[in-house]
Amino acid sequence: MQIDTTASQVPVKAPPFYRTLYFQVIIGITIGVLLGHFEPQYGAAMKPFGDAFIKLIKMIIAPVIFLTIVTGIANMTHLSTVGRVFGKAMVYFLTFSTLALIVGLIVANVMQPGAGMHINVADLDQKEVSSYVAKSHDMTLTGFVMDIIPKTLISPFVGDNILQVLLVAVLFGVSLAMVGESGKPVLNLLESLTKPVFKLVNIVMKLAPIGAFGAMAFTIGKFGLGSLLNLAELVATFYITSLLFVLVILGAVARACGFSVLKLIRYLKDELLLVLGTSSSESALPSLMSKMEKAGCSKSVVGLVVPTGYSFNLDGTNIYMTLAALFIAQATDTHLTLGHQIALLVVAMLSSKGAAGVTGAGFITLAATLAVVPEVPVAGMALILGVDRFMSECRSLTNFIGNAVATVVVSRWENALDYTKLNAVLNNEPVLENVPVQVPVVDTAKG
Numbered sequence: 001m002q003i004d005t006t007a008s009q010v011p012v013k014a015p016p017f018y019r020t021l022y023f024q025v026i027i028g029i030t031i032g033v034l035l036g037h038f039e040p041q042y043g044a045a046m047k048p049f050g051d052a053f054i055k056l057i058k059m060i061i062a063p064v065i066f067l068t069i070v071t072g073i074a075n076m077t078h079l080s081t082v083g084r085v086f087g088k089a090m091v092y093f094l095t096f097s098t099l100a101l102i103v104g105l106i107v108a109n110v111m112q113p114g115a116g117m118h119i120n121v122a123d124l125d126q127k128e129v130s131s132y133v134a135k136s137h138d139m140t141l142t143g144f145v146m147d148i149i150p151k152t153l154i155s156p157f158v159g160d161n162i163l164q165v166l167l168v169a170v171l172f173g174v175s176l177a178m179v180g181e182s183g184k185p186v187l188n189l190l191e192s193l194t195k196p197v198f199k200l201v202n203i204v205m206k207l208a209p210i211g212a213f214g215a216m217a218f219t220i221g222k223f224g225l226g227s228l229l230n231l232a233e234l235v236a237t238f239y240i241t242s243l244l245f246v247l248v249i250l251g252a253v254a255r256a257c258g259f260s261v262l263k264l265i266r267y268l269k270d271e272l273l274l275v276l277g278t279s280s281s282e283s284a285l286p287s288l289m290s291k292m293e294k295a296g297c298s299k300s301v302v303g304l305v306v307p308t309g310y311s312f313n314l315d316g317t318n319i320y321m322t323l324a325a326l327f328i329a330q331a332t333d334t335h336l337t338l339g340h341q342i343a344l345l346v347v348a349m350l351s352s353k354g355a356a357g358v359t360g361a362g363f364i365t366l367a368a369t370l371a372v373v374p375e376v377p378v379a380g381m382a383l384i385l386g387v388d389r390f391m392s393e394c395r396s397l398t399n400f401i402g403n404a405v406a407t408v409v410v411s412r413w414e415n416a417l418d419y420t421k422l423n424a425v426l427n428n429e430p431v432l433e434n435v436p437v438q439v440p441v442v443d444t445a446k447g
Contacts, residue, residue, distance in 0.1 A: 032219075070172050074176040093313040114326070166307045211274075212278060272397060
């Protein structure tokens with residue numbers, strides 16, 4: 001590979017550890033846990049800090065996605081590339097989402113986390129579950145598809161549906177590319193807007209430790225440290241299964257594409273801690289898009305894959321759905337044949353695609369799935385409601401890592417991955433600025 005040795009190398013001095021977002025988020029989480037444990041009333045009252053940070057992040061998600069996608073598509077020389085990238089991304093999402101469902105199904109059958117509980121469904125408190133079941137009734141496939149289409153061109157920017165923003169951005173980007181030179185002033189304006197918008201992202205991210213503190217203080221204050229021990233086997237099984245999925249399955253994919261998933265996780269440690277603290281992968285979406293571009297992934301691929309993956313590539317949610325469904329069946333002594341379990345898997349595969357932009361999406365999607373598979377009692381969801389908050393953190397972390405891996409893989413499939421930048425950031429080395437994108441085909445992509 002030829003590298004332009006005349007390009008300027010800009011060494012960046014590492015800030016003191018106490019000024020890094022990584023350290024500050026850890027401190028925020030720690031203080032939140034301590035406050036929630038020793039002063040649960042005050043800890044639960046900290047919830048607005050976490051909610052406010054999530055709202056700030058959601059405020060900037062729409063413009064970040066719109067600007068990234070529009071400028072990326074408008075700069076493409078061939079519009080057929082858009083369809084090709086989207087098609088490859090969907091193939092990847094469908095394959096690995098299905099694998100995640102199968103993994104959850106296999107682990108539930110082998111570990112039997114709910115066996116021996118002998119719960120009588122009639123004895124369960126179904127009041128809190130009923131609200132989730134009511135929401136799940138709206139999550140039909142037709143309703144999901146129709147909901148992607150916004151009422152007006154600008155309505156997605158005042159809503160919370162990522163797919164609506166994605167649709168408008170793709171259509172506008174394609175239109176801008178088709179008008180050619182006459183659209184250059186608009187493209188230049190949007191490219192200029194990108195810098196202050198991402199600077200805004202950096203400003204908001206400085207509040208991440210406060211958001212993580214508020215979310216964690218509320219969780220521990222509301223449910224208590226003791227609640228971490230309730231249904232410990234289910235929670236532990238889910239965490240171990242998700243970890244194995246990331247290290248074994250996603251790790252194998254990463255090796256085949258010439259990078260290490262562990263190094264990628266280290267590179268994204270700030271964002272992962274933020275996801276852990278807020279229990280929401282959305283909180284780190286703008287930062288993920290920025291970091292994947294810095295890691296050598298094409299801007300147009302990042303703009304298409306990351307937002308789409310947040311709705312269609314939910315590996316953690318899929319593992320949770322089959323594992324939780326079988327746990328409920330085992331706990332209530334409900335026998336499921338192989339046919340029932342296959343039906344459960346197929347329904348979960350479809351219903352999981354409707355989880356975009358829904359608060360408590362994993363739990364609501366599980367309710368939607370069980371409503372279609374009557375063999376598993378929906379009322380049994382009351383068993384896991386208390387620990388769902390702790391499992392939602394693992395869902396979000398797994399979803400986040402899965403989308404980061406998908407972005408690198410699709411970029412490689414498109415020959416739009418700069419391995420020089422990727423290796424530099426993964427090895428924590430200075431990145432050469434102003435270096436033309438290098439696209440190695442064979443030599444550095446081992447496996």
